[in-house]
Amino acid sequence: MKILNILGITVAAVAVIALIAAQVIRADYAKRAVVYQRIEQTEEAKLFGDLGTKIGSPQAFIIDDPKAILPDTLEDGTKLLDENYLKANNIYPLQLKTINETVSMVTLGSALALVAGIATTLFTRRKLRATPSD
Helix, strand or coil, rough: HHHHHHHHHHHHHHHHHHHHHHHHHHHHHHHHCCEEEECCCCCCHHHHHHCCEEEEEEEECCCCCHEEEEEEEECCEEEEHHHHHHHHHCCCCHHHHHHHHHHHHHHHHHHHHHHHHHHHHHHHHHHHHCCCCC
């Protein structure tokens, strides 16, 4: 029973650390996220002075390579990402919503682990008190 009690305390402690870390990570990535529109530049677009083909809708991305960001912007001020550069360098832009979903799953799992750890600790403490020691 003592080992189970220690295990419950350990699980609860690790769950608290994971809960805190997940929120810190979410906040860090949210600070670095900027709304970008992915643009694929074709030879025809360059020839006619067009921006290129828009890929999807503007999303909040975390981009660590400044070379992937085009100097132009859309009319509403949205920055542009060079899809050709991303493909050539095998860079997949990280979306903020992916971070948020992952952190939400980690938070849920950590909260369940915290509840399980606390429940195990309380259960084993009651059993240890009820059991006469030799």
